[in-house]
Amino acid sequence: xxxxxxxxxxxxxxxxxxxxxxxxxxxxxxxxxxxxxxxxxxxxxxxxxxxxxxxxxxxxxxxxxxxxxxxxxxxxxxxxxxxxxxxxxxxxxxxxxxxxxxxxxxxxxxxxxxxxxxxxxxxxxxxxxxxxxxxxxxxxxxxxxxxxxxxxxxxxxxxxxxxxxxxxxxxxxxxxxxxxxxxxxxxxxxxxxxxxxxxxxxxxxxxxxxxxxxxxxxxxx
Numbered sequence: 001x002x003x004x005x006x007x008x009x010x011x012x013x014x015x016x017x018x019x020x021x022x023x024x025x026x027x028x029x030x031x032x033x034x035x036x037x038x039x040x041x042x043x044x045x046x047x048x049x050x051x052x053x054x055x056x057x058x059x060x061x062x063x064x065x066x067x068x069x070x071x072x073x074x075x076x077x078x079x080x081x082x083x084x085x086x087x088x089x090x091x092x093x094x095x096x097x098x099x100x101x102x103x104x105x106x107x108x109x110x111x112x113x114x115x116x117x118x119x120x121x122x123x124x125x126x127x128x129x130x131x132x133x134x135x136x137x138x139x140x141x142x143x144x145x146x147x148x149x150x151x152x153x154x155x156x157x158x159x160x161x162x163x164x165x166x167x168x169x170x171x172x173x174x175x176x177x178x179x180x181x182x183x184x185x186x187x188x189x190x191x192x193x194x195x196x197x198x199x200x201x202x203x204x205x206x207x208x209x210x211x212x213x214x215x216x217x218x219x220x221x
Contacts, residue, residue: 006042007019007039007042007043007046008020008022010063010211010213011209011211013202014068014204015067015068015069015072015202015203015204016065016066016067016068016072016076016202016203017043017047017050017065017066017067017068018063018064018065018066018198018211019039019043019063019064019066020061020062020063020064020213021039021056021060021061021062021063021064022061023058023059023060023061023190023191024058024059024190025037025038025039025058026038026039026058027039027040027052027055027056027058027064028040028052028055029041039064040052040066043066047066047068049068049069050066050067050068051066051067051068051069051070051072051073052066052073053065053066053067053073053076053077053080054076054077054080054157056195057160057163057191057193059175059176059177059190059191059193060191060193060194060195061190061193061194061195061216062089062193062194062195062196062213062215063195063196063197063198063211063212063213064195065085065198071203072203072204075203075204076200076203079200079201079203080157083155083156084200084201085198085199085200086153086197086198086199086200087153087154087195087197087198088151088152088153088195088196088197089151089152089153089154089162089193089194089195089196090135090149090150090151090152090193090194090196090215091149091150091152091162091166091173091192091193091194092138092147092148092149092150092173092174092188092192092217093147093148093150093166093171093172093173093174093192094145094147094171094172094173094174094180094184094187095145095146095147095148095170095171096137096146096148097132097134097137097148097150097169097171098134098137098148099132099133099134100133100134101133102131102132102133103131103132103133104129104130104131104132105128105129105130105131105132105165105166105168105169106127106128106129107121107128107164107165107168108121108122108123108124108125108126108127108128109121109122109125109126109128109158109159109160109161109164110122110124110125110126117159117160118160118178118179119158119159119160119161119164120164121164121165121168126156126158127156128156128158128161128165129154129155129156130152130153130154130155130156130161130162130165130166131152131153131154131155132150132151132152132153132166133150133151134148134149134150134151135149135150135151136148136149137149144187147174147187148171150166150171160178160179162193163176163178163179163191163193164179166179167179167180172184173191173192173193174187174188174191174192175187175188175189175190175191175192176191176193177191188217190217192217194213194215194216194217195213196212196213196214196215197210197211197212197213198210198211199211
C-alpha cells in the first residue's frame, strides 16, 4: 500500500488500479468550482491515463476500481453489468437487526423526481436486490438506542441502493443525511458505510484478484 497526493493505493498493475476512497470525497467532478477536487482528478495527476469504471457516493468510503486503458475500462464495465465483480460492504445501522443468517431485500428502486438525486422504493422501479446479515449487535448508551453492524452484498448496482434498502426495512445507516431522520443522522459523524471487498477475474491476465479494505469506523459509544 502506498499514499500519494492524498491517495491510498491498494493495487496497481499495468491495466488497473484499486484505491481506498475516504468519506466526503467525490469520485468524479461535480458542478461548480468547489466540486472539482475528487478521486478521479487526484488519480489522474499521477496516472493521466486512468479511467473511471464505477463510483461510490461521496459520503461512502472504500474500494474504487479504475482502468488504465480503454479496453480494460470496457471489460470491467461489462463485468460490473453482468455481476462478475463481487462486492461487499459493511454498515452500522439504527436498531436491533438481529439476523445471523443471510437475508434478502427485494425492493425495486426509481428516482424520486421531486427530490432528485434521491431514490425511492417503487413497484414501477428497476429490480434491486441486497443480501445482508448481522455481524454484531451494539447496545445503546447515554440515551442512545441500540445499533447493528451489518455485512452487505448488493446483487444489483442501483444508485443509493444500500442506503435506501436499509432505510426501507427500518434500519437506516447511522449518519445518513439523505435517508435517515435527524436522530439517526446525529448518531455518527459520517455515513457509516464502507466498501470492504472487491473480487473479480483480471480482465487481461485472467488471474483471480481480491482486494480488501477494513471498515475504518467504529460504532458510536
